[in-house]
Amino acid sequence: MxxxxxxxxxxxxxxKCIEKKYLEYALYKKLQNRTLRVGVLxxxxxxxxENFVEAxxxxxxxxxxxxxxxxxxxxxxxxxxxxxxxxxELMEKPVDFMFNVCxxxxxxxxxxxxxxxxxxxxxxxxxxxxxxxLALAIDKIRVKKLLxxxxxxxxxxxxxxxxxxxxxEDLKYPLIVKPANTDNSIGITNDSIVxxxxxxxxxxxKVIVExxxxxxxxxxIEGDEVDxxxxxxxxxxxxxxxxRSIFDQMPEGVWHIYPFEAKWGTGAATDYYGxxxxxRVERPAKxxxxxxxxxxxxxxxxxxxxxxxxxxxxxxxxxxxxxxxVLELNPNPxxxxxxSTPNCAAEIGMDYNQxxxxxxxxxxxxxxxxxxxxxxQVPDPGxxxxxxxxxxxxxxxxxITTGKMNASPYQII
Numbered sequence: 001m002x003x004x005x006x007x008x009x010x011x012x013x014x015x016k017c018i019e020k021k022y023l024e025y026a027l028y029k030k031l032q033n034r035t036l037r038v039g040v041l042x043x044x045x046x047x048x049x050e051n052f053v054e055a056x057x058x059x060x061x062x063x064x065x066x067x068x069x070x071x072x073x074x075x076x077x078x079x080x081x082x083x084x085x086x087x088x089e090l091m092e093k094p095v096d097f098m099f100n101v102c103x104x105x106x107x108x109x110x111x112x113x114x115x116x117x118x119x120x121x122x123x124x125x126x127x128x129x130x131x132x133x134l135a136l137a138i139d140k141i142r143v144k145k146l147l148x149x150x151x152x153x154x155x156x157x158x159x160x161x162x163x164x165x166x167x168x169e170d171l172k173y174p175l176i177v178k179p180a181n182t183d184n185s186i187g188i189t190n191d192s193i194v195x196x197x198x199x200x201x202x203x204x205x206k207v208i209v210e211x212x213x214x215x216x217x218x219x220x221i222e223g224d225e226v227d228x229x230x231x232x233x234x235x236x237x238x239x240x241x242x243x244r245s246i247f248d249q250m251p252e253g254v255w256h257i258y259p260f261e262a263k264w265g266t267g268a269a270t271d272y273y274g275x276x277x278x279x280r281v282e283r284p285a286k287x288x289x290x291x292x293x294x295x296x297x298x299x300x301x302x303x304x305x306x307x308x309x310x311x312x313x314x315x316x317x318x319x320x321x322x323x324x325x326v327l328e329l330n331p332n333p334x335x336x337x338x339x340s341t342p343n344c345a346a347e348i349g350m351d352y353n354q355x356x357x358x359x360x361x362x363x364x365x366x367x368x369x370x371x372x373x374x375x376x377q378v379p380d381p382g383x384x385x386x387x388x389x390x391x392x393x394x395x396x397x398x399x400i401t402t403g404k405m406n407a408s409p410y411q412i413i
Contacts, residue, residue: 028364042078043061043102044058057103063337063352097125101128109182113134125367147305155317159180159214160217189259190259192255224318225257227314227316239300243344259276298326308329312333
């Protein structure tokens with residue numbers, strides 16, 4: 001079977017324009033004719049019924065492979081958990097394009113960027129962001145510094161590499177203490193919110209001494225959490241409907257965040273997600289039009305500043321006064337069945353198979369338009385330097401005045 005029904009409405013018009021524009025290219029013709037040989041680079045684990053993160057990593061690799069096969073493509077799976085075998089197979093088995101969903105190398109999430117580096121070395125084109133962006137996004141402290149430098153609204157913060165570091169005096173409690181380079185909410189619990197110096201010290205000891213990670217400390221923003229899923233690059237970029245998490249039914253004593261337990265459960269058969277099953281998800285988010293537009297703008301700018309490719313998810317907190325703050329960017333976020341980004345795509349009429357096809361298509365168009373390693377070759381892609389992003393913001397939003405170079409260029413008009 002070659003394809004499910006195409007997207008309807010605006011998506012169908014956009015799809016026809018894309019097809020007409022790029023059909024002359026051999027790679028795109030292979031995509032259209034389903035003769036494209038697609039690889040899926042991921043992580044496969046043996047099922048043990050206990051490690052939910054590993055089970056999800058296996059599942060996303062398998063579900064994407066099944067979606068591509070059902071679309072009519074020849075698919076080869078490469079398991080980076082079997083590192084040496086995977087590298088040998090990458091050099092021996094012919095693939096035209098790689099769907100890169102590898103999140104671990106040597107069973108370590110810190111090495112995720114090296115999988116994309118390996119594909120660059122072997123000159124295999126792939127979906128998703130480049131090694132530079134993937135490495136940057138892992139370091140939450142550097143991301144916060146970069147967002148602050150560009151004036152993107154983000155919670156006030158400080159960071160600790162040792163217990164001897166001192167907290168900035170102008171930060172206001174409550175604060176949230178996070179491991180600065182983990183994913184999947186690993187190391188985040190209800191105790192991560194601290195209300196005083198004693199609790200701060202306790203949590204810093206957990207992160208720095210026990211987990212041996214640097215700590216990011218942010219002012220806690222009471223309010224909603226919003227996922228902004230973005231697909232595409234340049235003129236193909238599209239912001240999907242917002243997904244809003246509302247915490248108004250949470251029991252007393254439980255902070256309004258997504259700790260590890262909220263995403264992956266407690267493991268107890270009778271109390272799988274604990275109090276976090278009270279989180280309400282509103283999709284699409286029902287915000288006023290101005291606030292929705294503002295959230296989308298700062299999410300798009302974050303996507304561009306960090307040079308995200310093909311798809312990504314920006315996490316934002318919206319306080320009780322309607323002020324949005326960017327928390328982080330997830331390049332190559334999980335796109336398993338039931339995940340936030342595919343669910344947001346479903347809001348505009350894409351089923352899972354259509355969504356996977358669209359990501360592959362967007363990546364191929366990116367390679368057609370740009371030379372290999374263009375993200376490293378081009379010294380100034382237009383928005384990477386601070387002067388250019390502010391010019392770009394003024395061009396896009398003429399009513400915004402930036403003032404000082406280190407001032408935030410954002411305001412709701």
